Amino acid sequence: LSIVFYFYQILIASIYLSQSLIFPTTFGKPCHRDTSILYMLLMFGTLWLGLFLYNFRKTPYLTRSRREWLADYALPASVLIMSFTGAYCFSDIEKDKFKMRDEMALLAVADIFSLPWQGYFVCALLGFSLSFLFFMDQNITSAIVNNPQNKLRKGSAQNLDLFVVAILNCFLSIMGLPWIHGALPHSPLHLRALADVEERLLQGHVHEVIMNVRETRLATLIAHTLILISTYTLLPYPLRWIPTSVLHGLFLYMALTSLAGNEMFERLLLLITEQQAYPPTHY
Secondary structure, X not given: OHHHHHHHHHXXXXXXXXXXXXXXXXXXXXXXXXXXXXXXXXXXXXXXXXXXHHHHHHOOOOOHHHHHHHHHOHHHHHHHHHHHHHHHHOOOOOXXXXXXXXXXXXXXXXXXXXXXXXXXXXXXXXXXXXXXXXXXXXXXXXXXXXXXXXXXXXXXXXXHHHHHHHHHHHHHHHHOOOOOOOOOOHHHHHHHHOEEEEEEEEOOEEEEEEEEEOOOOHHHHHHHHHHHHHHHHOOOOOHHHOEHHHHHHXXXXXXXXXXXXXXXXXXHHHHHOOHHHOOOOOO
């Protein structure tokens, strides 16, 4: 069963990678050479800067608390820096921006009674498939987060989590809002941000070991409160100032960071690793 969890995590990372790299080739309008080069610069620049700050905790610079702070905010810092770079340093080059349909209301009740009677049967079939996807995604994410290596003290309460997800998504469907559930790689990255990690040296190889996790709901509550506020304060600006290339660099960052600690991915890397450099493992 653990192999399925790791494979699913690799699958999600592969989807992020493919969508980030394939989407730029689907533009309908002609693309100029300078636009293409700037697109790649901003996308891979966001990825590089995010990974550099994410791994900054492994460097000897600054204090430990400041290294952790930079690593925890690597993603927003890289997005802001590369968005500023694209907006001001390359202002004369055309860039693809986030497009928002102003005619659509942010909050409106869906007119579900306007469907013909045949539409309800089609919706029931699609709803069953969607509920199966929610069930799989929520439980796999919960199992990965509650891995014994993370040393969580509180229980998982998977049945209660599914019940809450079902109630929330019923309301979100009626209001025409995006669905929510535990997802990869957001949940493991959130746990990593709340954890105290130490590096252990074992037979010449450095391993990260989670020592403690601050199990609090306050961080999630504040994050979603800020999302609610941003819905009315950040749309359409300043979201339109962020180039889509930076957003795809964000997806690349999420894909690569989600593979950290994935045992199945580490085993695949052994296929191209020199045998003398194999780490000591239990398998």
